[in-house]
Amino acid sequence: MLALIDGLPVARRQPNLLLAAVRFLGGPVEDYPAFREWVTAHWPRLHTTMLERRTQTNEPGRCATLLPVLAGLPQPLALIEVGASAGLCLYPDRYRYRYDDLPPLGPADGPVLACRTAGPVPIPERPPSVVWRAGVDLNPLDVRSAQDVRWLECLVWPGQPDRLDRLREAVRVARADPPFLVRGDLNRIVRDLVSRVPSGATPVVMHSAVLAYLSPEERDTFVTATRDLPGHWISNEAPHVLPSVAARLPRPIPRHRATFVLSLDGHPLALTDPHGGSMEWLTP
Ligand SMILES: C[S@@+](CC[C@H](N)C(=O)[O-])C[C@H]1O[C@@H](n2cnc3c(N)ncnc32)[C@H](O)[C@@H]1O
Structure with missing residues (x-):
């Protein structure tokens, strides 16, 4: 083997x-x-x-860890996801969330994303208001294509039926209003997408589980370009992927811990479960 x-x-x-x-x-x-x-x-x-084929796992559960940051930004939002796969993380306003034992928030018919929290996570009272959404991917997957959806389903690890159910529910949400996805390299496309944001909306460039697929030089290019763009930048990536963000962590992360670092404009805010099942807020 x-x-x-x-x-x-x-x-x-x-x-x-x-x-x-x-x-x-x-x-x-x-x-x-x-x-x-x-x-x-x-x-x-x-x-x-x-x-x-590529590893294009699209995990809508990650929206539960993005939500506290998205909801804290000036509303309404225009989301630009780089490395969007099929774009399932572009619908944080259409999913329903259950943080710990709190009453659920979000639309009653949305798939439920459960998330355990630690530390002072600013759990929002309502989902963010998203007025525009777009994504870029080297190979966008289409939620209307049975073959693409089957590949997304195969990418869920064996023995995780809950994730599979969640994925299917999120595909149902996205099929009702398919996302605008551009094919291309994120470094070549992101600026153009930000320039298309309707006036009055806050541009938010975001990504999760993407930058690991870029070389260190390509990551540097992306970070430098994004810092110059209007709006905000949310990153949810493994700690080693963005050393400049990891250097600002209040304490080192144990080597064995499989976690992402969630950051806003380069400042780390939380450690997040890579599939969105939990988050630990880092700062008061
Ligand atoms: C593991 S998936 C994550 C998808 C989504 N962000 C999520 O969290 O569910 C990574 C995605 O990044 C895309 N990708 C990798 N390198 C890219 C690049 N240079 N430009 C655009 N997309 C890229 C891949 O095609 C893939 O769809």
Whole structure:
């Protein structure tokens, strides 16, 4: 298995890409011996699928950790998501949220995103007002395409039925009003998208689980350009991805902790579960 995986380009040797490709082609993921046998027997097809497709996991649950920051900005908002995948994180105003044991907030028919909190998280009373939304991705996925949605479903890790339900609910929300997504590199497109924001709305450039796919130089280019743009910048990424943000953390993050750092305009505000299930606010 490892020898086969070693034959892939480094960027494609991702466990979730392998698992997703096996599921996409109808292989078993419940039992390791059966999985290994299937992978070795079907490697040429699997290899092709792993080169053709990308890790584009779109996790609407992340909106639960973005919400306290979005709701604290001057309303209404114009959201520009870079690395948007199918754009499911562009609908924070259409989902319903349950923070700890508090009464839920958000539209009654929205999918429920549960989030445990620690520290003084400024839990909003109502979702933000979003008047415009757009995204950019190297390969935008289309919520109206059955094949694209199937790939998104395959990217949910095996054994996580709750995430799968949440994804399907979010796809239903997005299909009712599909997002405006531009194909291209975020560094080439972001400025143009910000320039299209309607007057009176606060531009918010945001991203989660994206910058790890860029080289350090491309990340620097993005950060420098974004700091010059009007509006605000929300980042939700692994700590090592943006060292300038991580350097401002009030305390070091234990090495074993799988967490993202949520920041506003380069200032870290919270540590967040990478799929949005919890958040810990860092500052008073
Ligand atoms: C792991 S997904 C995250 C999707 C979404 N932000 C979320 O949190 O659910 C990363 C996405 O970033 C996109 N991406 C990676 N590098 C990019 C680049 N240079 N420009 C635009 N999109 C990029 C990928 O195509 C993929 O859809």
